[in-house]
Amino acid sequence: MEQVFKIRYDTHDLVQKSWTDDTPSCTRSLPTSRGQRLIILHAGGSNGWVDNALFISCKKMSVASADYHYDMDAEAFEKWFQEQLLSNLPCGSVIVLDNAPYHSRQLLKVPCSSTKKGDILEFMKIKNIKVPSPCPTKSVLLNIIKNLNFEKQYVVDELAKKFSHTVLRLPPYYCVFNPFEIIWSIIKGTLRKLNCDPFNTNFICELVREIAKQKVTKEIWVRCVEHCQKIENTYRSTGRISQEPFIIPIGDDSGSDDESD
Numbered sequence: 001m002e003q004v005f006k007i008r009y010d011t012h013d014l015v016q017k018s019w020t021d022d023t024p025s026c027t028r029s030l031p032t033s034r035g036q037r038l039i040i041l042h043a044g045g046s047n048g049w050v051d052n053a054l055f056i057s058c059k060k061m062s063v064a065s066a067d068y069h070y071d072m073d074a075e076a077f078e079k080w081f082q083e084q085l086l087s088n089l090p091c092g093s094v095i096v097l098d099n100a101p102y103h104s105r106q107l108l109k110v111p112c113s114s115t116k117k118g119d120i121l122e123f124m125k126i127k128n129i130k131v132p133s134p135c136p137t138k139s140v141l142l143n144i145i146k147n148l149n150f151e152k153q154y155v156v157d158e159l160a161k162k163f164s165h166t167v168l169r170l171p172p173y174y175c176v177f178n179p180f181e182i183i184w185s186i187i188k189g190t191l192r193k194l195n196c197d198p199f200n201t202n203f204i205c206e207l208v209r210e211i212a213k214q215k216v217t218k219e220i221w222v223r224c225v226e227h228c229q230k231i232e233n234t235y236r237s238t239g240r241i242s243q244e245p246f247i248i249p250i251g252d253d254s255g256s257d258d259e260s261d
Contacts, residue, residue, distance in 0.1 A: 001094045001168070001225075002045040004085070005180040006072055009188065011035035011058075011204050014195040036201050039072055040208060041080050043095075044183070046225050048218035051088050055080050056205050074105035074155070081156055086163045093165045097156070099172050107153040111145055120145070176231050179224035186220070187211050 012035035041055040057076075089095070097103045111120045117138045124131055129144065157167045175181050190211045197203045 001096050002043050002050060002089060003096045003178060003180050004041075004043045004081075005098075005178075005184070006039065006041050006077070006100065007180075007184050007188075009038045009040065009191060009204075009208070011038065011195070011198050011201060013188075013192060014198055015192050035198060038201075038204065038208070041072075041077070041084075042212070043085055044180070044216075044221050046218075046222050048221050049212065049216070050085065053084050053088055054209065054212065055084060056208060058201055058205075072100075072102050074102040077102045078105070078155055078159065082159050086159060086165060089163070089165060091164050095160055095165055095167050096170060096178075097167060098170050098175075098178065103154075103156060103169070105155045107155055107158060110150050110152055111142060113142065115142075117141070177228050179221070179228045182224045182227065183216055183221070186215055190215055 036058045039057045041053075043050040043053045085095075108123065108126065109115075111123050115123075120138065120141050121131065121135075123129075124141065124145070127148075127150070129148065131141070132144075135141075154167070160167050170177055187208070191204075191207060194207055194211070195204060
């Protein structure tokens with residue numbers, strides 16, 4: 001299995017304390033601006049990092065979102081997913097994703113209660129669903145579609161199939177099953193210690209690459225994956241996770257009409 005992750009690092013985030021002899025010349029220079037926000041995409045698993053899959057972009061903090069997930073969109077993620085990840089994986093890999101909205105853009109969105117009636121009719125036309133005459137209310141149209149049990153199709157899932165890969169999504173709110181939570185704590189902790197030039201974005205990008213390569217070896221990945229597998233087995237043995245198949249909800253059918261549903 002290959003774990004896909006997206007994380008952020010703000011260039012002004014560094015260790016605030018240091019040794020000093022109490023003289024002005026021995027005082028750490030701390031940034032007063034908000035700096036840049038790095039968005040980092042990568043993937044790895046029991047075989048270590050996926051070759052050539054690291055992607056780093058940055059934006060000014062003044063235009064960055066409070067929730068860093070909104071600093072990435074489906075189009076950018078899918079471009080990286082197709083161009084840098086899929087072709088670098090062994091055939092038949094399982095790609096593990098969380099439930100971020102940009103992982104779950106639908107090829108053709110199944111209408112929900114917030115969908116406009118015109119869009120519902122367009123969906124029925126595409127799917128060759130007969131519309132009663134005279135045209136009924138929106139709720140009746142939605143019931144017709146609901147009874148047909150359309151399976152949602154996601155863009156990244158279909159891209160993965162072309163390379164004989166399978167996408168598996170983690171259950172919502174179960175980050176303990178994601179080994180990258182441990183991996184990122186190693187990378188971020190080291191970044192904060194070694195970030196001696198917070199005003200130099202290029203330096204920090206190179207630092208990310210070096211830390212990932214030097215600090216997070218294949219052996220580290222193996223131990224982190226095994227640790228998460230033990231937690232998963234513990235949850236199952238204690239009944240904290242159902243042994244029965246379950247559906248992971250992605251978005252809310254009663255939500256807004258944008259792509260994040």
